[in-house]
Amino acid sequence: MDASNHPATLAFAIDRSRPVPLTTQITATLRMAILDGQLEPGARLPSWLDLAAQLGVSRGTVKAAYESLEDEFLVVPCGAAGTRVAQPRTSIVPPTPNAEAISIAAPLSEITRSFSERPLPFQMGVPAQDAFPAKLWARLRTRAVREDASAPVAAPDPRGRPELRAQIAANLAITRGIHCHPDQVILTSGYKNGLCLTLLVLQLQGQRAWMEDPGYPIARMALEFAGLEIVPVPVDAEGLDVARGIAMAPDAAIAIVTPGQQAPTGVTMSAERRKELIAWAERHGGWIVEDDYLSELQLDRRAAPALMAGDTSERVIHVGTFGKTLSPALGLGFVVAPLPLAQRFGEVAACLNPAPNLTTQLAVANFLADGHFLRHLRQMKALYRDRRNGLCARLNGYAMPKSFAGLAMVMPVPKDVDDVVLSREAFRHGIAPAPLSVFHHDRSKAAPGLLLCVTNLRGNVLERACDTLEKLLGGASTGNMRRSDLVEA
Numbered sequence: 165m166d167a168s169n170h171p172a173t174l175a176f177a178i179d180r181s182r183p184v185p186l187t188t189q190i191t192a193t194l195r196m197a198i199l200d201g202q203l204e205p206g207a208r209l210p211s212w213l214d215l216a217a218q219l220g221v222s223r224g225t226v227k228a229a230y231e232s233l234e235d236e237f238l239v240v241p242c243g244a245a246g247t248r249v250a251q252p253r254t255s256i257v258p259p260t261p262n263a264e265a266i267s268i269a270a271p272l273s274e275i276t277r278s279f280s281e282r283p284l285p286f287q288m289g290v291p292a293q294d295a296f297p298a299k300l301w302a303r304l305r306t307r308a309v310r311e312d313a314s315a316p317v318a319a320p321d322p323r324g325r326p327e328l329r330a331q332i333a334a335n336l337a338i339t340r341g342i343h344c345h346p347d348q349v350i351l352t353s354g355y356k357n358g359l360c361l362t363l364l365v366l367q368l369q370g371q372r373a374w375m376e377d378p379g380y381p382i383a384r385m386a387l388e389f390a391g392l393e394i395v396p397v398p399v400d401a402e403g404l405d406v407a408r409g410i411a412m413a414p415d416a417a418i419a420i421v422t423p424g425q426q427a428p429t430g431v432t433m434s435a436e437r438r439k440e441l442i443a444w445a446e447r448h449g450g451w452i453v454e455d456d457y458l459s460e461l462q463l464d465r466r467a468a469p470a471l472m473a474g475d476t477s478e479r480v481i482h483v484g485t486f487g488k489t490l491s492p493a494l495g496l497g498f499v500v501a502p503l504p505l506a507q508r509f510g511e512v513a514a515c516l517n518p519a520p521n522l523t524t525q526l527a528v529a530n531f532l533a534d535g536h537f538l539r540h541l542r543q544m545k546a547l548y549r550d551r552r553n554g555l556c557a558r559l560n561g562y563a564m565p566k567s568f569a570g571l572a573m574v575m576p577v578p579k580d581v582d583d584v585v586l587s588r589e590a591f592r593h594g595i596a597p598a599p600l601s602v603f604h605h606d607r608s609k610a611a612p613g614l615l616l617c618v619t620n621l622r623g624n625v626l627e628r629a630c631d632t633l634e635k636l637l638g639g640a641s642t643g644n645m646r647r648s649d650l651v652e653a
């Protein structure tokens with residue numbers, strides 16, 4: 165007699181005290197038995213009824229477990245012949261790589277802390293989580309999920325939802341002085357994605373790009389990946405030194421700038437420099453990418469208008485993000501394309517880079533439409549100002565001069581200290597300042613320092629974080645934190 169016609173007997177360990185649904189536990193046991201080979205291809209599983217009786221669960225629970233396995237192509241229903249273990253196909257059983265033998269460094273591990281870890285004090289790029297309107301957001305998202313679930317399913321607009329693009333256009337007029345048509349607004353997953361879309365549209369491979377020096381290291385890497393040659397243009401108290409840029413590379417195809425609050429110096433580009441930059445682009449047919457990562461989040465006054473607000477040359481591509489103003493967890497940003505490029509941006513988005521997160525888009529549209537966004541910005545500015553003042557008062561005794569840039573304090577460290585090693589050491593002690601030197605084109609020539617973001621320094625976190633920082637700084641000029649590129653006197 166064919167043994168495979170006898171239902172398999174298996175030892176099940178069902179634990180009702182675990183917060184794991186019974187269906188999931190049954191599925192896991194059977195999956196393991198199949199992948200381990202304990203249940204061979206063709207073997208018959210017990211009927212729903214028998215296994216339900218054996219385990220003291222409902223028939224529906226077993227049925228749901230079998231259906232999950234069927235979805236994973238691990239079992240096949242064979243009518244009267246019962247449910248059978250599927251014949252293996254190489255594509256069905258996932259290979260089990262030897263995880264220890266493989267080491268793939270996480271992206272950007274040289275310059276950032278691991279992704280997806282809990283944010284630490286001083287960490288750049290994370291907003292005040294304690295001040296995020298979580299209840300309101302959950303309500304808006306639930307509403308959006310419900311609306312989306314009952315809406316007729318049609319191919320979404322690759323530029324993003326019209327209602328959000330209209331809200332963003334209206335909001336930009338108020339907060340950034342930009343007057344644009346909603347069809348000039350193309351949604352992205354954030355600034356980096358906006359830069360990617362822009363580079364896809366412009367196709368500038370092999371050409372030169374002005375990059376602020378110091379400047380956002382990820383943008384610098386992005387341009388290199390996109391096949392551009394970087395021209396590091398110095399930044400001074402008025403922002404990008406346009407005259408130097410022209411002297412270094414008058415024929416550059418593109419300039420990437422942070423005119424609102426320069427990253428990492430915090431300088432707002434002067435009116436004169438804005439004019440010079442736009443005039444250069446207009447004269448020579450260059451493009452300007454305006455990285456408006458902080459938007460209206462200027463802590464000391466009303467933020468200066470966007471560069472695009474004063475551009476009649478149609479050479480500025482404005483790239484925004486909700487990463488700082490709301491949360492990077494939304495994965496949402498936008499590009500405002502100059503009118504002559506708007507259609508092309510839409511075409512490229514449609515073919516290569518359609519807008520993400522339909523439901524999130526709807527929730528953000530409602531967040532803006534109901535007036536929550538401007539209120540949230542106002543509250544965040546006040547909160548970050550308080551936190552910045554708290555940090556300033558706490559570190560008052562530290563001898564080196566400090567300044568503020570955007571949402572961070574810039575703290576120089578003794579010149580013999582390697583700020584990258586110091587930051588890594590800081591992570592191990594539970595704080596996450598960013599090294600300043602990585603913003604420089606030539607790190608070995610940069611004065612070392614730390615960027616201390618103030619956004620998540622709430623209550624007693626500030627005190628503990630500063631204690632840790634001071635201890636680290638105390639020992640930083642000795643041992644392995646010294647710069648290896650400095651020649652001993």
Ligand SMILES: Cc1ncc(COP(=O)(O)O)c(C=O)c1O
Pocket residue numbers: 288289353354355356357380422427455457485486487492497
């Ligand atoms: C200068 C600068 N630009 C842009 C961004 C935001 O990028 P994204 O929206 O892709 O997270 C950051 C984030 O830290 C930044 O520092």
